[in-house]
Amino acid sequence: MSRDEIRAIYAEGEEAVIALVEGLLQRTVVLEERVEALENQLAKNSRNSSKPPSSDGFKPNPKSQRRQSGRSSGGQSGHPGQTLEWSCEVDEVITHPVETCEACGSSLREVELASWDLRQVRDLAPIQISVTEHQAEVKCCPGCQSLNRGRFPVGVNSVVQYGASLKSLMVYLLDYQLLPSARVEELFADVLGCALSEATLYTSRARCFDELEPVEDWIFEQVATSEVIPCDETGLRVNGKLWWLHVASTDGLTFYFIHTKRGKAALDAMALLPNYEGVTVHDGWQSYAQYDCDHALCNAHHLRELEFIAERYGQRWADEMGSLLRNLKQQVDAAKAQGASTLSPDLVQWVEHRYEWWVAVGLTANPTPEVSPDAAKSRGRPKQSPAKNLLDRLAQHQSQVLAFMHDFRVPFDNNQAERDLRMMKLKQKISGGFRSVQGAQMFSRIRGYMSTLKKQGLNVLDALKQVFLGNSTIPQPE
Numbered sequence: 001m002s003r004d005e006i007r008a009i010y011a012e013g014e015e016a017v018i019a020l021v022e023g024l025l026q027r028t029v030v031l032e033e034r035v036e037a038l039e040n041q042l043a044k045n046s047r048n049s050s051k052p053p054s055s056d057g058f059k060p061n062p063k064s065q066r067r068q069s070g071r072s073s074g075g076q077s078g079h080p081g082q083t084l085e086w087s088c089e090v091d092e093v094i095t096h097p098v099e100t101c102e103a104c105g106s107s108l109r110e111v112e113l114a115s116w117d118l119r120q121v122r123d124l125a126p127i128q129i130s131v132t133e134h135q136a137e138v139k140c141c142p143g144c145q146s147l148n149r150g151r152f153p154v155g156v157n158s159v160v161q162y163g164a165s166l167k168s169l170m171v172y173l174l175d176y177q178l179l180p181s182a183r184v185e186e187l188f189a190d191v192l193g194c195a196l197s198e199a200t201l202y203t204s205r206a207r208c209f210d211e212l213e214p215v216e217d218w219i220f221e222q223v224a225t226s227e228v229i230p231c232d233e234t235g236l237r238v239n240g241k242l243w244w245l246h247v248a249s250t251d252g253l254t255f256y257f258i259h260t261k262r263g264k265a266a267l268d269a270m271a272l273l274p275n276y277e278g279v280t281v282h283d284g285w286q287s288y289a290q291y292d293c294d295h296a297l298c299n300a301h302h303l304r305e306l307e308f309i310a311e312r313y314g315q316r317w318a319d320e321m322g323s324l325l326r327n328l329k330q331q332v333d334a335a336k337a338q339g340a341s342t343l344s345p346d347l348v349q350w351v352e353h354r355y356e357w358w359v360a361v362g363l364t365a366n367p368t369p370e371v372s373p374d375a376a377k378s379r380g381r382p383k384q385s386p387a388k389n390l391l392d393r394l395a396q397h398q399s400q401v402l403a404f405m406h407d408f409r410v411p412f413d414n415n416q417a418e419r420d421l422r423m424m425k426l427k428q429k430i431s432g433g434f435r436s437v438q439g440a441q442m443f444s445r446i447r448g449y450m451s452t453l454k455k456q457g458l459n460v461l462d463a464l465k466q467v468f469l470g471n472s473t474i475p476q477p478e
Contacts, residue, residue, distance in 0.1 A: 033383070040386065043312045087120060129166070129192050154470045167204040168464035170196075174205060175446045176460060178427050204468075209442040211467045216255070216445050218474055219452055223248050223255045224272055228296075228409050230281040231273075231288065232417035233262055234424060237433030238440045245444065248272050248280075249420045252475070254451035256424075256444035258437070263287040279407065281414050284393060296403035298414035299325050302394070309387045317362040318387070321394070324354055328405055329412045341408055351405060355398065362391045420451060 009016045098108050136150035155164055173184045181198050188194045223229055229248050236245040236258065244266055246257045259266035264287045267273050273280065279294040283301050303325060309318040328351055335343055342348075366388040384392075394401060403410045427443070434440040453460050456475040463473040 040308075040312060044308060084122065087122075090120065091125070127191055129194055132163070155468060162200070162204070164465045164468035166194075167207070167468045168461055170201050170204045171208045171446060171464055172450075172461055174201060175443055176450050178423065178430050180431055205442055205446070208464065208467055209445055211470070211472055212445055212449050215449055215472050215474060219253050219255050219448065220272070223250060223253050224276060226250050226253070226278060228279045228281065228411070229272075229276070230411065230414050230417035232282065232414060232421055233266075233285070234421045236424065236440060237428060238437055239435060240433070243437075243440065245421065245424055245440075246270055247417050247420045249417055249451075251416060252452070252455045254420050254448045254455065256420075256448045258440050258444050264290055267291070279403065279410055281411060281417070283414055284397075294403075295397075295400050296407075296410045297393075297397060297400045299329075299401065299404070300413035300415060302390070302401065305386070305390050309390065313387060315362065315365055315387060317358045317365065321355070321358045321362070324351070324358065328402075332405060332408065332412070336408055343405060348405065352398075352402070355394075355402065359391060359395050359398075362387065363395070366391060423447070 006020075009020050100106065101108055134152050134156055136152055138150070139148050140146070141148060170184060170188075173179045173187065174181065179187070181201050184201060185196045185198065188196045229250060231246070231248050233244050233246045236243045238258070241260075244259055244262045246259065246266060248255050248257075248270075255272075257266070257270040257272075259269055263285075267287055273288070273291040273293060276291065276293045279296055280288060280291070281296045281298060282288045283298045289295065303322055306318040306322040306325075309315055310322070331343060331347065343351075366385060368388070369382060369384060399406070404412045424447070434443065449463075450460050452475045453463050453473070458473065458475060466473055
């Protein structure tokens with residue numbers, strides 16, 4: 001606006017000047033909010049928010065949320081360690097004779113052996129595909145002249161086919177090691193001299209998917225009756241569109257579910273939470289709160305948010321609340337290690353008092369913003385600062401934040417579910433997404449089975465081989 005335009009407004013009188021100033025002030029507020037939002041976005045990283053580490057780019061690596069333990073790095077005193085052990089059974093022995101004396105050159109061929117120097121080398125035996133020919137007898141009954149044929153083993157259905165071990169390796173490389181199909185084909189060609197087609201890979205995968213349907217149903221039933229289940233969700237690209245992968249798991253079971261929606265519609269279709277009576281651990285996503293089960297909130301999320309507020313706004317209460325939660329976790333872990341099931345009533349009372357105190361201090365430093373008449377007419381709740389949003393959550397859901405203190409079955413965070421989703425994100429980074437809904441469903445069922453096997457300490461390749469032999473392993477939680 002030029003000086004002449006300002007003079008023209010001034011000439012119009014007091015109301016024109018007031019309107020101009022109010023308009024400028026309103027615009028200043030909007031711009032300040034935009035600047036603050038952009039600065040907040042720049043200040044966030046994988047340590048103080050839920051952003052993934054890959055988003056940190058080439059910035060200096062952020063500090064870890066972990067605090068120093070006071071122990072030196074590396075193996076601790078008294079740790080048994082692990083090294084190559086001498087084997088009493090060997091597959092091949094190679095002798096290295098001494099024929100002449102290195103000092104004088106005399107022949108030692110007829111000299112009596114004094115002792116052996118022994119060394120063992122562990123190496124990979126030549127890898128090759130073995131071919132087994134099955135011969136089923138055919139006999140003609142002399143009495144009725146009917147032909148009788150011997151029965152082939154389960155899984156031997158074609159004249160020439162791949163066996164259960166090779167098929168299990170195909171699925172293992174695709175869905176556990178996350179190799180693209182082209183690289184699996186290359187590996188089979190280079191290592192085994194076997195020319196596979198992409199169709200063979202996906203036929204084996206589809207067979208595994210069908211065989212694992214009853215196992216997936218069993219895993220779902222076990223998760224649904226568990227006392228505590230961490231839950232989470234993440235975006236998934238299917239045929240170029242955004243879908244959602246939901247997970248409900250325990251330390252021994254993993255169940256995945258794919259849906260087009262993220263919220264309640266997907267959770268209803270998943271059919272787990274509507275009738276669940278235990279404790280679900282999650283990150284506070286509002287869709288979970290609509291179910292009548294007990295809830296516990298992930299404190300790893302809270303620690304990151306508190307770290308951000310302490311760094312961005314310099315508010316002491318955030319530092320103190322973070323320290324309170326970390327110290328409380330150490331107290332709970334120590335009590336569990338000693339076989340206790342609860343903390344002392346005095347300690348619980350003190351923690352709750354300190355918790356409420358620092359929330360009150362934070363609310364004093366971050367009062368509810370005044371709402372203008374125009375903003376009150378707009379849809380949705382008034383916009384608040386990140387600090388105020390977090391404080392409201394901590395105040396309204398104190399019992400869910402401190403659930404791990406009151407019930408030792410409840411974990412401090414939701415890391416179990418997040419770990420179960422992490423490989424799904426890696427799969428997308430490698431392949432970019434899934435070309436079909438069926439492909440995504442195949443991956444989720446097979447991956448859920450493999451994750452459950454690993455949690456149970458079972459060998460994934462051996463279990464997959466049994467799947468192709470018609471004997472799916474049902475993991476048994478301890």
